[in-house]
Amino acid sequence: MDESITPRRFVEAFTYDIPKHWLPGNEVVSSLLNAYTVLVPANEAFYIRTLNACLPRITDASLRKRCQAFIRQEAQHGVAHKRYWENLDAQGYAYRGFERIVDRAIFKTMDRWAPLWLRASLVSCVEHINAYLGYEFLSQAMLEGADPRVKDLMEWHFAEEIEHRAVAFDLLQAISPSYPVRLAGAATTAALFYLLMTGLAVALLVQDGAFWRRATLRQAAAHLGSNHHMGRRTIRHLWNYLRPGFHPSQLGGDDLAAAVLARQVAARPPVVVAMAAKAE
Numbered sequence: 001m002d003e004s005i006t007p008r009r010f011v012e013a014f015t016y017d018i019p020k021h022w023l024p025g026n027e028v029v030s031s032l033l034n035a036y037t038v039l040v041p042a043n044e045a046f047y048i049r050t051l052n053a054c055l056p057r058i059t060d061a062s063l064r065k066r067c068q069a070f071i072r073q074e075a076q077h078g079v080a081h082k083r084y085w086e087n088l089d090a091q092g093y094a095y096r097g098f099e100r101i102v103d104r105a106i107f108k109t110m111d112r113w114a115p116l117w118l119r120a121s122l123v124s125c126v127e128h129i130n131a132y133l134g135y136e137f138l139s140q141a142m143l144e145g146a147d148p149r150v151k152d153l154m155e156w157h158f159a160e161e162i163e164h165r166a167v168a169f170d171l172l173q174a175i176s177p178s179y180p181v182r183l184a185g186a187a188t189t190a191a192l193f194y195l196l197m198t199g200l201a202v203a204l205l206v207q208d209g210a211f212w213r214r215a216t217l218r219q220a221a222a223h224l225g226s227n228h229h230m231g232r233r234t235i236r237h238l239w240n241y242l243r244p245g246f247h248p249s250q251l252g253g254d255d256l257a258a259a260v261l262a263r264q265v266a267a268r269p270p271v272v273v274a275m276a277a278k279a280e
């Protein structure tokens with residue numbers, strides 16, 4: 001499924017006229033993905049440091065190659081999301097202090113104190129979360145009607161998360177395959193991810209004065225329940241990760257991801273361009 005992972009650069013231009021709530025009529029989903037955008041670069045830099053630390057232990061040539069392609073994709077995600085931060089700044093959001101605290105207090109602290117097996121397990125679980133979010137957003141066409149530039153950024157990222165979804169899990173199996181290790185990483189990651197995402201999305205909605213509106217509550221209920229069913233789907237995806245026979249390939253979504261990426265490469269001007277292969 002992911003034998004050929006292609007690093008791509010997101011080249012579409014952003015200007016400063018992107019609306020604050022770029023998914024019309026859904027401030028909740030716009031704010032959740034704005035929070036995702038803020039948290040992505042430090043998060044992905046942590047994956048890259050973790051994979052680089054694991055690489056000397058990997059003897060399988062194919063897995064090494066997939067890890068290297070994964071690192072190049074994640075590096076580009078961080079670059080593109082940081083470009084989008086300029087829009088958040090222009091819109092007047094305060095989030096950079098929070099982002100720095102999260103990076104220092106969580107990711108840099110993990111680098112120092114958490115053993116490599118735990119860091120690899122955290123990355124494996126968060127990569128499952130990235131992949132199922134991508135799967136749900138693409139398969140349910142949740143971004144239909146969104147500002148096309150933000151839609152492109154998010155859909156490119158989601159598609160590549162589906163494309164490389166098995167790399168971190170396979171790496172964890174290679175260096176520390178025990179079930180309690182997977183469990184420890186899953187418990188820590190799921191709690192942290194949803195706490196940070198929800199906390200920051202709420203902070204952005206409060207800054208907009210939108211948090212206490214009845215429409216916001218209705219949108220949150222529709223996202224979690226009646227419309228996108230993300231409450232029960234999230235529980236099911238997390239539960240799947242805990243099954244002893246789990247493998248990320250079981251999620252599916254390869255066709256969805258391939259269709260997004262083919263469309264974005266073929267667009268004129270292109271949304272993303274494939275990067276040249278690196279010499280070994």
Ligand SMILES: [Fe+2]
Binds near residue numbers: 044077161
């Ligand atoms: Fe990513």
Ligand SMILES: [Fe+2]
Binds near residue numbers: 074127130160
């Ligand atoms: Fe990823």
